[in-house]
Amino acid sequence: MVDTLDRPETEQLSALDQPWVTLVWDDPVNLMSYVSWVFRSYFGFDRTEATGGREEMERHVEAMHGFGLWASMQKADA
């Protein structure tokens, strides 16, 4: 059977000097291979950190929703 992202973890894309963070939530439906492809094709790398302020995080969240990933953003210290 196909692999799904079934581990209880989130991808955290953050920057130390920025107050906002984008979270891509674990979901039981999307295939791990697809999620990997999304990160590589959109961010240019697989599962590491991105930098940016609120507007940039909003763009990331919007793009992730376009890929069908479940992403949201919040203040990094929240």
Next chain:
Amino acid sequence: MSRFESAGAGGATARFAAGEVRILSDLARQLADLVENRTDHGSDPAIERLFPDGYRKNADDAAEFRRYTEGDLADGKVRNARTVLASLSGPTRRWRTHVTLDAAGVGSWLRTLTDLRLTLAARLGVERDGTVPSSSDAVTRAIYEWLGYLQETLVEAIDT
């Protein structure tokens, strides 16, 4: 069962049987209808998942984000579904429909397959650990699994 193969330059190709073309076309059409005719959020778990909150801790921020992004997001989903539909009306040889996708077409297919799986998962009541309830409709379940297989072969095709 048909699968995607690499066509080079980020493209992919597959040969679908008539039954597969019919199911995929029906689903793509239904997805476009579902997105276009969506009403208020909260009444359909599929719509809720296709259009998730951008902020989970602040309802005002979430509403504003939705106001700015939902239209484009919906347009994109409909456009991708229509791209899939159009690519399924290609030439038929030896009872098979040949579908050849460039990199942009692959992007549309991957997104539409995702939206379809998310929608079917909501209908099936897929649990947090990915378990599909055995009491759910067997045909829908089989289609859900098949779309996952197809998507897996498509990611593989462009990764090699």
